[in-house]
Amino acid sequence: MSEFFAMGGYAAFLWPAYAITLLAIIVNVVNARRALQQAREQARRRIATSSEGQSS
Amino acid sequence: MGTTWTWFHRFGSPPHVYRLAGILTPWFAWPAAILIITGLYAGLVLAPPDYQQGEGFRIIYVHAPSAWLSVMIYAVMATAAGIGLIWRMKVAHAAAASCAAIGAWFTVVSLVTGMLWGKPMWGTYWVWDPRLTAQLVLLFLYLGYIALRAGIDDLGRADRASAVLALVGVVNLPIIRYSVEWWNSIHQAPSVMKMDKPSMPIEMLAPLLMMLVGLSLYFAAVLLVRLRAEILNRERQASWIKEVVE
Numbered sequence: 014m015s016e017f018f019a020m021g022g023y024a025a026f027l028w029p030a031y032a033i034t035l036l037a038i039i040v041n042v043v044n045a046r047r048a049l050q051q052a053r054e055q056a057r058r059r060i061a062t063s064s065e066g067q068s069s
Numbered sequence: 070m071g072t073t074w075t076w077f078h079r080f081g082s083p084p085h086v087y088r089l090a091g092i093l094t095p096w097f098a099w100p101a102a103i104l105i106i107t108g109l110y111a112g113l114v115l116a117p118p119d120y121q122q123g124e125g126f127r128i129i130y131v132h133a134p135s136a137w138l139s140v141m142i143y144a145v146m147a148t149a150a151g152i153g154l155i156w157r158m159k160v161a162h163a164a165a166a167s168c169a170a171i172g173a174w175f176t177v178v179s180l181v182t183g184m185l186w187g188k189p190m191w192g193t194y195w196v197w198d199p200r201l202t203a204q205l206v207l208l209f210l211y212l213g214y215i216a217l218r219a220g221i222d223d224l225g226r227a228d229r230a231s232a233v234l235a236l237v238g239v240v241n242l243p244i245i246r247y248s249v250e251w252w253n254s255i256h257q258a259p260s261v262m263k264m265d266k267p268s269m270p271i272e273m274l275a276p277l278l279m280m281l282v283g284l285s286l287y288f289a290a291v292l293l294v295r296l297r298a299e300i301l302n303r304e305r306q307a308s309w310i311k312e313v314v315e
Contacts, residue, residue: 017113017114020124020125020127021118021123021124021125022123022124022125023123023124023125023127023128023189026125026128026185026186026188026189027124027125027127027128027185029181029185030128030131030132030181030182030185030186031109031113031131033177033178033181033182034131034135034178034182037135037174037175037177037178038105038284038287040174041170041171041174041291042291044170045291045294045295045298046294048294048295048298048299049294049295049297049298049301051298052297052298052299052301052302053301053314055301055302056301056305056310056314057314057315059305060310060311060314060315
Protein backbone atom coordinates (compact mmCIF):
# COMPACT_ATOMS: atom_id res chain seq x y z
CA MET A 14 0.00 0.00 0.00
CA SER A 15 2.75 2.47 0.96
CA GLU A 16 4.51 1.41 -2.22
CA PHE A 17 1.43 2.50 -4.15
CA PHE A 18 1.43 5.92 -2.49
CA ALA A 19 5.16 6.34 -3.09
CA MET A 20 4.56 6.06 -6.87
CA GLY A 21 8.16 5.07 -7.55
CA GLY A 22 9.48 8.34 -6.16
CA TYR A 23 7.05 10.53 -8.14
CA ALA A 24 4.57 10.97 -5.27
CA ALA A 25 5.42 14.66 -4.71
CA PHE A 26 4.45 15.43 -8.33
CA LEU A 27 1.81 12.86 -9.09
CA TRP A 28 -0.53 13.30 -6.11
CA PRO A 29 -0.73 17.11 -6.35
CA ALA A 30 -1.54 16.70 -10.07
CA TYR A 31 -4.40 14.32 -9.27
CA ALA A 32 -5.51 16.52 -6.35
CA ILE A 33 -5.89 19.70 -8.43
CA THR A 34 -7.78 17.76 -11.11
CA LEU A 35 -10.23 16.36 -8.56
CA LEU A 36 -10.54 19.81 -6.99
CA ALA A 37 -11.48 21.32 -10.37
CA ILE A 38 -14.01 18.54 -11.01
CA ILE A 39 -15.69 19.05 -7.62
CA VAL A 40 -15.54 22.87 -7.56
CA ASN A 41 -17.17 23.15 -10.99
CA VAL A 42 -20.05 20.88 -9.97
CA VAL A 43 -20.58 22.80 -6.72
CA ASN A 44 -20.41 26.20 -8.46
CA ALA A 45 -22.82 25.19 -11.22
CA ARG A 46 -25.37 23.75 -8.77
CA ARG A 47 -25.10 26.81 -6.55
CA ALA A 48 -25.60 29.13 -9.54
CA LEU A 49 -28.77 27.27 -10.55
CA GLN A 50 -30.08 27.24 -6.97
CA GLN A 51 -29.49 30.99 -6.61
CA ALA A 52 -31.10 31.72 -9.98
CA ARG A 53 -34.21 29.73 -8.99
CA GLU A 54 -34.33 31.42 -5.60
CA GLN A 55 -34.12 34.87 -7.16
CA ALA A 56 -36.77 34.03 -9.74
CA ARG A 57 -39.08 32.78 -6.98
CA ARG A 58 -38.57 36.00 -5.02
CA ARG A 59 -39.27 38.15 -8.09
CA ILE A 60 -42.49 36.26 -8.74
CA ALA A 61 -43.56 36.62 -5.08
CA THR A 62 -42.99 40.38 -5.00
CA SER A 63 -44.66 40.99 -8.39
CA SER A 64 -47.81 39.02 -7.41
CA GLU A 65 -48.01 40.98 -4.13
CA GLY A 66 -47.93 44.20 -6.13
CA GLN A 67 -50.81 42.98 -8.31
CA SER A 68 -53.10 41.93 -5.44
CA SER A 69 -52.82 45.18 -3.46
CA MET B 70 -36.03 23.74 -45.00
CA GLY B 71 -39.21 23.88 -42.96
CA THR B 72 -38.02 21.31 -40.45
CA THR B 73 -34.63 23.00 -40.18
CA TRP B 74 -36.31 26.24 -39.16
CA THR B 75 -38.57 24.49 -36.68
CA TRP B 76 -35.52 22.87 -35.15
CA PHE B 77 -33.64 26.15 -35.11
CA HIS B 78 -36.58 27.92 -33.52
CA ARG B 79 -36.90 25.32 -30.76
CA PHE B 80 -33.23 25.62 -29.95
CA GLY B 81 -33.58 29.37 -29.74
CA SER B 82 -36.51 29.06 -27.33
CA PRO B 83 -35.37 29.57 -23.71
CA PRO B 84 -38.14 27.52 -22.01
CA HIS B 85 -37.53 24.62 -24.36
CA VAL B 86 -33.77 24.69 -23.82
CA TYR B 87 -34.24 25.09 -20.06
CA ARG B 88 -36.43 21.98 -19.82
CA LEU B 89 -34.35 19.95 -22.26
CA ALA B 90 -31.13 20.81 -20.36
CA GLY B 91 -32.74 19.64 -17.13
CA ILE B 92 -33.77 16.32 -18.68
CA LEU B 93 -30.38 15.72 -20.35
CA THR B 94 -28.10 16.56 -17.39
CA PRO B 95 -28.23 13.16 -15.59
CA TRP B 96 -27.70 11.34 -18.91
CA PHE B 97 -24.31 13.04 -19.16
CA ALA B 98 -23.48 13.20 -15.45
CA TRP B 99 -23.80 9.49 -14.57
CA PRO B 100 -21.78 8.04 -17.46
CA ALA B 101 -19.21 10.79 -16.75
CA ALA B 102 -18.94 9.79 -13.07
CA ILE B 103 -18.58 6.09 -13.93
CA LEU B 104 -15.96 6.73 -16.64
CA ILE B 105 -13.91 9.13 -14.52
CA ILE B 106 -13.85 6.84 -11.46
CA THR B 107 -13.03 3.78 -13.58
CA GLY B 108 -10.45 5.73 -15.58
CA LEU B 109 -8.71 7.01 -12.43
CA TYR B 110 -8.55 3.52 -10.94
CA ALA B 111 -7.31 1.97 -14.17
CA GLY B 112 -4.77 4.75 -14.68
CA LEU B 113 -3.37 4.64 -11.16
CA VAL B 114 -3.54 0.89 -10.48
CA LEU B 115 -4.05 -1.27 -13.57
CA ALA B 116 -1.88 0.46 -16.18
CA PRO B 117 1.74 -0.77 -16.18
CA PRO B 118 4.53 1.72 -15.40
CA ASP B 119 6.21 3.34 -18.40
CA TYR B 120 9.61 1.90 -19.33
CA GLN B 121 11.18 5.37 -19.46
CA GLN B 122 9.12 7.51 -17.11
CA GLY B 123 8.24 4.88 -14.49
CA GLU B 124 5.19 5.66 -12.35
CA GLY B 125 5.50 9.38 -13.14
CA PHE B 126 3.88 8.92 -16.55
CA ARG B 127 0.52 8.41 -14.79
CA ILE B 128 0.21 12.20 -14.61
CA ILE B 129 -0.80 11.94 -18.28
CA TYR B 130 -4.21 10.56 -17.16
CA VAL B 131 -5.12 13.91 -15.63
CA HIS B 132 -2.93 16.18 -17.78
CA ALA B 133 -3.88 15.20 -21.33
CA PRO B 134 -7.66 15.01 -20.70
CA SER B 135 -7.72 18.40 -18.94
CA ALA B 136 -5.65 19.96 -21.75
CA TRP B 137 -8.04 18.43 -24.29
CA LEU B 138 -11.00 19.74 -22.31
CA SER B 139 -9.57 23.28 -22.10
CA VAL B 140 -9.32 23.45 -25.90
CA MET B 141 -12.65 21.71 -26.58
CA ILE B 142 -14.51 24.05 -24.20
CA TYR B 143 -13.02 27.05 -26.00
CA ALA B 144 -14.18 25.67 -29.34
CA VAL B 145 -17.70 25.15 -27.94
CA MET B 146 -17.67 28.65 -26.41
CA ALA B 147 -16.55 30.32 -29.65
CA THR B 148 -19.08 28.33 -31.72
CA ALA B 149 -21.93 29.32 -29.39
CA ALA B 150 -20.72 32.94 -29.38
CA GLY B 151 -20.59 32.93 -33.19
CA ILE B 152 -24.14 31.53 -33.45
CA GLY B 153 -25.31 34.17 -30.98
CA LEU B 154 -23.63 36.91 -32.96
CA ILE B 155 -24.82 35.86 -36.43
CA TRP B 156 -28.38 34.74 -35.66
CA ARG B 157 -28.89 36.95 -32.59
CA MET B 158 -29.78 33.89 -30.57
CA LYS B 159 -29.87 34.73 -26.85
CA VAL B 160 -29.64 31.11 -25.73
CA ALA B 161 -26.41 30.72 -27.70
CA HIS B 162 -24.92 33.73 -25.92
CA ALA B 163 -26.04 32.23 -22.61
CA ALA B 164 -24.28 28.97 -23.51
CA ALA B 165 -21.07 30.78 -24.46
CA ALA B 166 -21.09 32.71 -21.19
CA SER B 167 -21.62 29.44 -19.28
CA CYS B 168 -18.48 27.88 -20.80
CA ALA B 169 -15.88 30.43 -19.74
CA ALA B 170 -15.38 29.65 -16.05
CA ILE B 171 -15.27 25.87 -16.64
CA GLY B 172 -12.75 26.33 -19.45
CA ALA B 173 -10.55 28.61 -17.36
CA TRP B 174 -10.51 26.03 -14.55
CA PHE B 175 -9.36 23.20 -16.78
CA THR B 176 -6.77 25.38 -18.50
CA VAL B 177 -5.26 26.00 -15.05
CA VAL B 178 -5.41 22.25 -14.34
CA SER B 179 -3.64 21.44 -17.62
CA LEU B 180 -0.91 24.02 -16.89
CA VAL B 181 -0.35 22.93 -13.28
CA THR B 182 -0.39 19.19 -14.04
CA GLY B 183 1.97 19.86 -16.96
CA MET B 184 4.36 21.72 -14.65
CA LEU B 185 4.20 18.86 -12.14
CA TRP B 186 5.10 16.48 -14.95
CA GLY B 187 7.81 18.79 -16.32
CA LYS B 188 9.77 19.12 -13.10
CA PRO B 189 10.80 15.44 -12.75
CA MET B 190 10.93 14.74 -16.52
CA TRP B 191 12.44 17.93 -17.98
CA GLY B 192 14.06 19.22 -14.79
CA THR B 193 12.02 22.43 -14.80
CA TYR B 194 8.47 23.52 -14.00
CA TRP B 195 8.27 25.97 -16.86
CA VAL B 196 9.93 26.85 -20.15
CA TRP B 197 8.77 29.43 -22.68
CA ASP B 198 8.04 26.72 -25.16
CA PRO B 199 5.50 27.26 -28.01
CA ARG B 200 3.01 24.70 -26.68
CA LEU B 201 3.23 25.92 -23.08
CA THR B 202 3.06 29.58 -24.10
CA ALA B 203 0.05 29.02 -26.36
CA GLN B 204 -1.72 27.22 -23.50
CA LEU B 205 -0.98 30.19 -21.21
CA VAL B 206 -2.45 32.50 -23.88
CA LEU B 207 -5.59 30.31 -23.77
CA LEU B 208 -5.89 31.00 -20.05
CA PHE B 209 -5.59 34.76 -20.68
CA LEU B 210 -8.26 34.52 -23.39
CA TYR B 211 -10.67 32.89 -20.91
CA LEU B 212 -9.83 35.44 -18.20
CA GLY B 213 -10.14 38.32 -20.70
CA TYR B 214 -13.52 36.99 -21.82
CA ILE B 215 -14.75 36.76 -18.21
CA ALA B 216 -13.39 40.23 -17.33
CA LEU B 217 -14.91 41.78 -20.45
CA ARG B 218 -18.36 40.37 -19.65
CA ALA B 219 -18.08 41.50 -16.03
CA GLY B 220 -17.06 45.00 -17.13
CA ILE B 221 -20.10 45.71 -19.35
CA ASP B 222 -23.43 46.32 -17.61
CA ASP B 223 -25.67 46.09 -20.67
CA LEU B 224 -26.24 42.37 -21.32
CA GLY B 225 -26.66 42.69 -25.09
CA ARG B 226 -23.42 44.64 -25.44
CA ALA B 227 -21.58 42.24 -23.12
CA ASP B 228 -22.79 39.33 -25.27
CA ARG B 229 -21.64 40.90 -28.54
CA ALA B 230 -18.30 42.24 -27.32
CA SER B 231 -17.33 39.00 -25.58
CA ALA B 232 -18.43 37.00 -28.64
CA VAL B 233 -16.04 38.99 -30.83
CA LEU B 234 -13.22 38.34 -28.37
CA ALA B 235 -14.05 34.62 -28.25
CA LEU B 236 -14.00 34.41 -32.07
CA VAL B 237 -10.70 36.29 -32.41
CA GLY B 238 -9.17 33.92 -29.85
CA VAL B 239 -9.98 30.90 -32.04
CA VAL B 240 -6.71 31.69 -33.86
CA ASN B 241 -4.93 30.31 -30.80
CA LEU B 242 -6.50 26.83 -31.08
CA PRO B 243 -4.58 25.58 -34.16
CA ILE B 244 -1.45 27.15 -32.66
CA ILE B 245 -1.91 24.98 -29.55
CA ARG B 246 -2.68 21.91 -31.61
CA TYR B 247 0.18 22.18 -34.11
CA SER B 248 2.77 23.96 -31.94
CA VAL B 249 4.61 20.70 -31.32
CA GLU B 250 4.89 20.11 -35.06
CA TRP B 251 5.52 23.64 -36.37
CA TRP B 252 8.27 24.47 -33.90
CA ASN B 253 10.98 22.55 -32.16
CA SER B 254 8.96 22.09 -29.02
CA ILE B 255 10.19 20.50 -25.82
CA HIS B 256 6.64 19.17 -25.44
CA GLN B 257 6.23 15.69 -26.84
CA ALA B 258 4.16 15.11 -29.97
CA PRO B 259 0.63 13.77 -29.52
CA SER B 260 0.57 10.07 -28.70
CA VAL B 261 -3.16 9.40 -28.95
CA MET B 262 -4.79 11.95 -31.25
CA LYS B 263 -3.00 10.74 -34.33
CA MET B 264 -4.40 9.37 -37.53
CA ASP B 265 -2.13 6.33 -37.58
CA LYS B 266 -1.70 3.77 -34.84
CA PRO B 267 -1.48 5.22 -31.31
CA SER B 268 1.95 4.69 -29.79
CA MET B 269 0.66 3.17 -26.57
CA PRO B 270 -0.30 -0.34 -25.48
CA ILE B 271 -4.00 -0.85 -24.81
CA GLU B 272 -3.62 -1.13 -21.00
CA MET B 273 -2.13 2.36 -21.01
CA LEU B 274 -4.43 3.80 -23.63
CA ALA B 275 -7.78 2.60 -22.23
CA PRO B 276 -7.64 4.66 -18.99
CA LEU B 277 -6.69 7.73 -21.02
CA LEU B 278 -9.66 7.33 -23.36
CA MET B 279 -11.97 6.77 -20.36
CA MET B 280 -10.78 10.03 -18.81
CA LEU B 281 -11.10 11.86 -22.13
CA VAL B 282 -14.67 10.73 -22.76
CA GLY B 283 -15.59 10.96 -19.06
CA LEU B 284 -14.40 14.55 -18.70
CA SER B 285 -16.08 15.55 -21.97
CA LEU B 286 -19.42 14.19 -20.72
CA TYR B 287 -18.73 15.82 -17.35
CA PHE B 288 -18.29 19.17 -19.11
CA ALA B 289 -21.58 18.71 -20.95
CA ALA B 290 -23.39 18.05 -17.65
CA VAL B 291 -21.86 21.04 -15.85
CA LEU B 292 -22.51 23.28 -18.87
CA LEU B 293 -26.19 22.28 -18.95
CA VAL B 294 -26.62 23.16 -15.25
CA ARG B 295 -24.88 26.52 -15.73
CA LEU B 296 -26.90 27.20 -18.86
CA ARG B 297 -30.16 26.76 -16.95
CA ALA B 298 -29.00 29.24 -14.31
CA GLU B 299 -27.95 31.69 -17.03
CA ILE B 300 -31.32 31.37 -18.82
CA LEU B 301 -33.27 31.96 -15.58
CA ASN B 302 -31.22 35.09 -14.86
CA ARG B 303 -31.82 36.44 -18.35
CA GLU B 304 -35.53 35.69 -18.71
CA ARG B 305 -36.60 37.88 -15.83
CA GLN B 306 -40.03 38.83 -17.13
CA ALA B 307 -41.03 35.63 -18.88
CA SER B 308 -44.18 33.92 -17.64
CA TRP B 309 -42.84 30.37 -18.15
CA ILE B 310 -40.32 30.93 -15.33
CA LYS B 311 -43.15 30.70 -12.81
CA GLU B 312 -43.96 27.14 -13.82
CA VAL B 313 -40.42 25.83 -13.58
CA VAL B 314 -39.32 27.32 -10.24
CA GLU B 315 -42.36 26.48 -8.16
